[in-house]
Amino acid sequence: MNATMFSALAPILMLSLTAIVLMIQASIKRDQSVAWVITGVGFLLTLWSASYARDFTQPVTILLQVDHWSLFFTSLILIASLVTLVLSKDTFSSEGERKEEYYLLLVLSVLGAVVLIQSSHMVSLLLGMELMGVALYAMIAFPERGQLPLEAAVKYLVLSACASAMLLYGFALIYAATGELSYSGIGSRAAVAYAKNPMLVMAGSAMVLAGIGFKLSVAPFHMWTPDVYEGAPTPVTGFLATVSKGAVFVALTRFYIDGSLYQFSDLNTALAALAIVSMLVGNWLALRQENIKRLLAYSSIAHFGYLLVVLIALTYLDTGLVNQSITFYLTAYIVTTLAAFTVVSMVTGEDTAKQNIGAFAGLFWHRPLEASALTVAMLSLAGIPLTAGFMAKFFVITVGIQSGLWGLLAVLIVASAIAIYYYLRIIFAMTKSAESPGNSANWQEKIVALALMISILVLGAWPQPFIAYAGLL
Amino acid sequence: MVMINLILILLIGGLLAILSERISDTMPRKVAMAIVLIDLLYLLICLSGMPDITQLQAPVANDPSTWLMHFKADWIPAFGISIELALDGISLLMVLLTLILGAIAISASWTDIVVRKGFFEANLLWSLAGVLGVFMALDLMLFFLFWEVMLIPMYFMIAIWGHENRGYAAMKFFIFTQASGLLMLMSILALVAINYSATEVWTFSYFDLLHTEMTEQVAHWIMLGFFIAFVVKLPGFPFHTWLPDAHTQAPTAGSVILAGILLKTGAYGLIRFAVPLFPEAALNFSSAAMWLGAAGVVYGAVLAFGQTDFKRLIAYSSVSHMGFVLLGIYAWNELALQGAVMQMVAHGFSTAALFMIAGSLQERLHTRDMREMSGLWQQMPRMGAMAMFFVVASLGLPGLGNFVAEFLILLGLFQVNIWITVIAATGLITGAAYSLLLMQRSFQGEANKKWVDYGLVDFGPREMLTMAVMMVALIVLGIYPQPILDAAQPVLQSLLNLTTLPAVAIVEVL
Numbered sequence: 001m002n003a004t005m006f007s008a009l010a011p012i013l014m015l016s017l018t019a020i021v022l023m024i025q026a027s028i029k030r031d032q033s034v035a036w037v038i039t040g041v042g043f044l045l046t047l048w049s050a051s052y053a054r055d056f057t058q059p060v061t062i063l064l065q066v067d068h069w070s071l072f073f074t075s076l077i078l079i080a081s082l083v084t085l086v087l088s089k090d091t092f093s094s095e096g097e098r099k100e101e102y103y104l105l106l107v108l109s110v111l112g113a114v115v116l117i118q119s120s121h122m123v124s125l126l127l128g129m130e131l132m133g134v135a136l137y138a139m140i141a142f143p144e145r146g147q148l149p150l151e152a153a154v155k156y157l158v159l160s161a162c163a164s165a166m167l168l169y170g171f172a173l174i175y176a177a178t179g180e181l182s183y184s185g186i187g188s189r190a191a192v193a194y195a196k197n198p199m200l201v202m203a204g205s206a207m208v209l210a211g212i213g214f215k216l217s218v219a220p221f222h223m224w225t226p227d228v229y230e231g232a233p234t235p236v237t238g239f240l241a242t243v244s245k246g247a248v249f250v251a252l253t254r255f256y257i258d259g260s261l262y263q264f265s266d267l268n269t270a271l272a273a274l275a276i277v278s279m280l281v282g283n284w285l286a287l288r289q290e291n292i293k294r295l296l297a298y299s300s301i302a303h304f305g306y307l308l309v310v311l312i313a314l315t316y317l318d319t320g321l322v323n324q325s326i327t328f329y330l331t332a333y334i335v336t337t338l339a340a341f342t343v344v345s346m347v348t349g350e351d352t353a354k355q356n357i358g359a360f361a362g363l364f365w366h367r368p369l370e371a372s373a374l375t376v377a378m379l380s381l382a383g384i385p386l387t388a389g390f391m392a393k394f395f396v397i398t399v400g401i402q403s404g405l406w407g408l409l410a411v412l413i414v415a416s417a418i419a420i421y422y423y424l425r426i427i428f429a430m431t432k433s434a435e436s437p438g439n440s441a442n443w444q445e446k447i448v449a450l451a452l453m454i455s456i457l458v459l460g461a462w463p464q465p466f467i468a469y470a471g472l473l
Numbered sequence: 474m475v476m477i478n479l480i481l482i483l484l485i486g487g488l489l490a491i492l493s494e495r496i497s498d499t500m501p502r503k504v505a506m507a508i509v510l511i512d513l514l515y516l517l518i519c520l521s522g523m524p525d526i527t528q529l530q531a532p533v534a535n536d537p538s539t540w541l542m543h544f545k546a547d548w549i550p551a552f553g554i555s556i557e558l559a560l561d562g563i564s565l566l567m568v569l570l571t572l573i574l575g576a577i578a579i580s581a582s583w584t585d586i587v588v589r590k591g592f593f594e595a596n597l598l599w600s601l602a603g604v605l606g607v608f609m610a611l612d613l614m615l616f617f618l619f620w621e622v623m624l625i626p627m628y629f630m631i632a633i634w635g636h637e638n639r640g641y642a643a644m645k646f647f648i649f650t651q652a653s654g655l656l657m658l659m660s661i662l663a664l665v666a667i668n669y670s671a672t673e674v675w676t677f678s679y680f681d682l683l684h685t686e687m688t689e690q691v692a693h694w695i696m697l698g699f700f701i702a703f704v705v706k707l708p709g710f711p712f713h714t715w716l717p718d719a720h721t722q723a724p725t726a727g728s729v730i731l732a733g734i735l736l737k738t739g740a741y742g743l744i745r746f747a748v749p750l751f752p753e754a755a756l757n758f759s760s761a762a763m764w765l766g767a768a769g770v771v772y773g774a775v776l777a778f779g780q781t782d783f784k785r786l787i788a789y790s791s792v793s794h795m796g797f798v799l800l801g802i803y804a805w806n807e808l809a810l811q812g813a814v815m816q817m818v819a820h821g822f823s824t825a826a827l828f829m830i831a832g833s834l835q836e837r838l839h840t841r842d843m844r845e846m847s848g849l850w851q852q853m854p855r856m857g858a859m860a861m862f863f864v865v866a867s868l869g870l871p872g873l874g875n876f877v878a879e880f881l882i883l884l885g886l887f888q889v890n891i892w893i894t895v896i897a898a899t900g901l902i903t904g905a906a907y908s909l910l911l912m913q914r915s916f917q918g919e920a921n922k923k924w925v926d927y928g929l930v931d932f933g934p935r936e937m938l939t940m941a942v943m944m945v946a947l948i949v950l951g952i953y954p955q956p957i958l959d960a961a962q963p964v965l966q967s968l969l970n971l972t973t974l975p976a977v978a979i980v981e982v983l
Binding site: 286334365379382384385386394397398401402408413416417421424425428431433463464467468469 | 480516547548549551552588589617618620621625629632633640643646648651652655656658659663666726940
């Protein structure tokens with residue numbers, strides 16, 4: 001380790017520092033609003049340090065790879081975490097006595113996500129994933145009243161543990177086959193190992209994919225998703241849907257590219273099957289959902305199905321366009337999903353009865369800002385032009401056509417057509433006439449909703465700067 | 474810039490309409506009307522400085538400098554996507570039709586809309602802006618963008634201000650057009666990818682993509698993607714099922730825009746993109762397309778005959794009339810194409826007028842069921858006379874625009890395929906049957922006692938003026954169609970030059 005390596009690690013160090021300061025603060029004076037401010041300042045400083053670290057990109061030990069791509073995603077999830085933080089303020093102020101721990105858990109979870117994004121080795125992958133996950137269990141179960149959060153947390157905990165076990169076993173098998181744990185090491189030896197013992201490599205990679213697939217909640221590993229989305233407090237659900245899933249997908253991309261796993265057609269077939277099932281199951285099951293959080297859960301299953309198509313295209317294309325597509329898609333997905341959860345959190349608070357689509361009736365006339373933001377988010381998820389989601393889909397289809405993945409694209413078209421129905425249902429519900437439900441959102445949340453809505457529209461209407469930027473990462 | 478301004482005026486006008494609701498309740502409709510008229514005036518002033526389009530040389534389809542107007546600016550250079558707009562005779566006709574019918578739609582919404590007027594007029598203006606974009610965009614991505622985005626205000630118009638079953642109708646409308654739009658997106662991207670692999674240049678420009686080399690089979694599939702998207706919007710049999718619901722449930726102004734303008738975007742797309750981009754594939758497909766067109770003519774007419782709902786009947790008659798357009802386009806010779814363009818314009822006026830009458834009836838009677846209407850002429854003679862005029866226009870009475878259109882189509886079609894012509898011609902007879910039935914059931918016959926003392930108000934000056942505009946238009950089209958034909962002729966000629974279709978097609982004559 002030399003000095004520049006510490007500079008490269010600045011975001012991780014800054015987050016760790018924030019966690020320590022939070023603990024010290026809790027031991028001196030317990031105060032929720034102070035903890036909130038410390039966390040916010042910590043995130044902002046980390047955001048700054050991520051741009052500072054851009055001048056020092058390098059592999060840091062064998063475990064972490066700090067480069068522009070990972071720093072971009074670090075910044076992105078920090079922004080998402082800041083949004084989570086803003087939403088959390090109101091959500092937990094009415095809960096029992098001790099709330100500071102929530103902020104500590106949030107910081108730790110973000111730290112895990114950053115490690116995951118920068119990982120270049122199976123150990124750091126596992127460390128990051130577990131740190132992020134363990135903190136999340138507690139965040140999901142945080143509300144003291146009500147059974148749903150507890151049920152959701154236990155479900156997530158038990159199934160996550162299974163997934164981790166699967167992941168570890170996969171690592172062991174890959175290690176047995178290649179004798180390597182770092183991605184690049186695996187990449188250089190995989191072909192030889194495969195020639196010698198194909199079953200071992202395939203079984204190992206398949207188990208790793210299954211473990212990661214669980215975290216991404218691609219079908220058929222999606223069973224936990226709707227319950228956890230519904231049970232968790234809304235800001236935490238938004239965090240899970242954006243930061244956690246985004247970080248895991250970045251790690252998967254890394255692993256898939258650096259580990260040269262795309263050279264195995266069997267794995268690609270498996271991924272294609274996951275993608276097809278996710279697109280269809282996610283959209284199909286979303287059709288009948290009445291609870292908007294469950295609906296968004298199924299929608300996210302479908303979206304990771306779309307994203308997997310890009311990963312499969314790696315076999316046929318150079319990594320440049322694929323990386324660009326993944327960067328754009330994940331950014332669009334994270335911004336859009338955050339906007340949706342921001343509005344859901346503003347409108348429903350933690351009242352489960354208000355999470356039904358019917359409860360959104362009349363939103364257009366009583367709370368135009370929230371309704372517009374949710375409309376834009378829904379149109380973006382559905383992939384209508386002028387929104388970020390459309391450009392994201394544009395990338396997926398372009399990449400798919402260039403790779404000749406016609407079957408997958410056909411499924412994508414069918415799935416997207418199904419999806420329009422349930423996104424429109426929400427918009428339609430908002431246009432109905434209804435009594436005013438009262439207004440409880442604070443001004444920070446309004447600013448966040450407005451900013452996210454504008455970001456979606458800018459990414460969709462004037463994407464050139466971002467595309468150019470993503471191409472340089 | 475003129476073309477950008479045309480769209481911007483409408484977009485900004487929409488915002489003004491929303492804001493003007495704060496001044497007074499009746500302000501939005503006045504603002505919206507003013508905006509559309511300003512837009513129309515602006516276009517006419519800009520055109521007056523141009524050479525007379527009827528004297529214009531044939532624009533070369535793949536040379537933008539020969540077009541009336543052309544504008545290009547970078548948008549997403551990473552993929553060669555630009556903001557490219559151009560205007561030729563056909564686009565100009567469609568743009569004029571859009572703006573005139575836009576003003577008529579606003580007039581139709583004058584008293585029809587009672588809640589959230591500002592937002593309604595804004596949606597109306599925005600959908601007009603989207604349609605203008607469709608008629609002018611020549612970058613395929615930009616075209617797709619307008620194609621999709623114009624649906625959103627239309628969706629809101631149906632979903633918020635529609636009739637009893639609006640949720641279902643709006644959803645169906647949106648899903649049909651979106652799903653088919655996705656097919657078109659795939660086709661656009663496939664076409665661009667093929668061009669990219671040949672030239673190593675990303676471009677979505679129509680002018681660059683016109684002569685993309687590809688194998689016959691690939692061309693066939695890509696062409697189908699475009700074809701389905703356009704035929705859904707047209708709507709052609711068997712993709713028409715969204716139309717009766719959407720038209721019936723939409724508020725009057727929405728129906729006017731849907732039938733008068735939105736359907737024409739499908740026909741325009743076929744003429745501009747689906748055939749010229751893939752001439753050989755379109756030729757091979759032309760007889761299938763013509764059979765679909767003929768099926769639409771007959772099927773739409775038969776179903777129209779069986780309707781009891783005033784608006785639904787008109788909606789099915791649109792399916793029948795649009796079948797003629799499909800026939801005219803795929804016959805792909807000058808006569809038939811002239812007829813198709815003529816039909817687009819004439820049908821726009823006649824159907825818009827009929828929908829407006831339907832809307833006025835609904836506003837007064839609170840029903841669209843023709844079984845409850847009878848002898849309404851006695852209470853509302855002016856409305857009855859208007860209905861009579863537009864019904865006979867719609868059934869193709871010689872001397873009015875629709876007759877010229879259908880006659881030209883059949884004439885052109887006869888050179889290509891006699892049997893299809895025979896079948897399509899029966900549409901004229903069935904058309905007469907359902908149109909007169911509509912008239913008899915609602916306005917003629919013994920007066921229904923229910924309405925005698927109901928206090929029905931006849932058409933006032935505003936409605937009569939609106940009707941008069943459309944009447945004059947149809948009469949002019951019917952008696953002196955030459956200006957329209959002249960405006961379209963050079964463009965059609967240049968499109969025909971692009972393809973080898975007519976020469977080969979004539980060989981196929983029985």
